Amino acid sequence: MMDEYASQRRTGAEPLVAVARSQCIVGIELGGTKIICTLARRHDDIIETRRLATRDPVTTLAAIETIVDGWVRTHEVQALGIASFGPIQLDRTADDYGHIGQTTKPGWHGTDVVQRLIRRYGVPTQADTDVNAAALAEGRWGAARGLSSWCYITIGTGVGAGIVIGGQTVQGLGHPEAGHMLVRRMPGDDWPGACPFHGDCVEGLVSGPAIERRTGLSGDAITDDDPVWALVADTVAAMVHNMIFTVVPERILLGGGVPSRRPFLIPMIRSRLVSHIGGYGGGDLIATDIGTRLIAPGLGDDAGPLGSLALALDAMQHAIAVDAQLHI
Template structure:
């Protein structure tokens, strides 16, 4: 039995199990202060251990970021320059290791989801695979040559600059860059631009979908050019807007304009840009996949 935590900026989701067909005791609670939230997660794991009569063999944490993933860094496992108040500098890995005494697999929430999708979901048998989430923020995780992509930091695709939609005069909401991709196309940007929640756009929905597709298709084509993935998985609450994924695919084909001579970029685009095979469980299963990797190492 392993434990998984999908540590989001809005809520934490916790579970125990071994995979998609064995996912137990899924529970969630709001992300408040670091001390309170991490203590709740630790209490959850201890309670599940008591109920099962056995200890977990590892914990996987798929975490909101930015985070320090350099294992030789003194701040490995810490959240770094997050806009989430109070969470900058939080030692996530150290706190869990000290409390639970088990190996802790740690990565970004989107890298965790990318790993889960590659094992059990829409990315099975494919490499590279990219998982994109569009919700409170915009992020992407990538599996390249069977390894999660790290480096100077980790992919931060939400903050790339994009061409503005011709009809968009919205200034953007990113506290760092204003009108970067996240500032123009994440959930808070949609709500601020249209003065409605994405789920309640009403007669504005078609216009909102067209603008959102314009921005996300630019991201999709950037990923195609930079990483050449065999599949791009788009998840997150915003991608559930009716008509968004079909519009995104169409715009991506238009942007590529025949430059990439592969069916995935033309006739097979519907099977190239896809929703998560694991649905809303991609993140929490990402935690389990990270726990499994921690044990195998």
């Protein structure tokens, strides 16, 4: 890994000629419906933010490169962070490192997201899932500061979970895909779900598109008193129940477009979560402190873009460490 970063700087693509340059980092949050590209000196010193719609891979990646090319001409970009929707190959030793896996997003399977950007810009680069990156940002600058373990769950176009243990995102044979877990459903709820792979997994039941398909209404047209929200809350509570008893996080942050637009959901989920846990094990501690155990992200909608900057900072710091070792 260290040799790879050094190699990126020695043999990467020739940087575009620039004048009046200032040292910066670039973060790219590639989400299911939108992309946010960020040019910054630090996480709290943003120079420019550009937003794009996520379309087909060719159009989307070309648009990202147009933006970053412009920044490279006028700034000294030192590192790049890529926070991408998944599944994505994160094993740096794999031939398809940085490629999108089997996904619900049409046309993206097999797309090289990371290696093409490494070749183009030749700067230290770190990649992770968009939700893992958001979790990292929350640990550094948001609602998980000072903790050793936490989860960040996002519910929007899809459902994802970033898991951090000891300051590191969890990876193994791939990365967590907790949004596709199967959970116990409310009695009488037999809707088949919307996930093309699993039907009634969590994502197939509570993602934005799933809720719209179930109700037959656009998101904005669904009223706050619609019965669907009780089903959503119960499903998310069951997911969180499973996370608590497997990952044992100190805190769970619940973000994404669905809960951020319906703030009443988190209290509903808390109530159902306490009922699901039933006082088992450490459940009594969770129940008595539920208001701090399951909360909204501290960074709000900025968690994702700041997560991509966190990855860029990691890449830059790693490159500095490599240089120091090379000169010992």
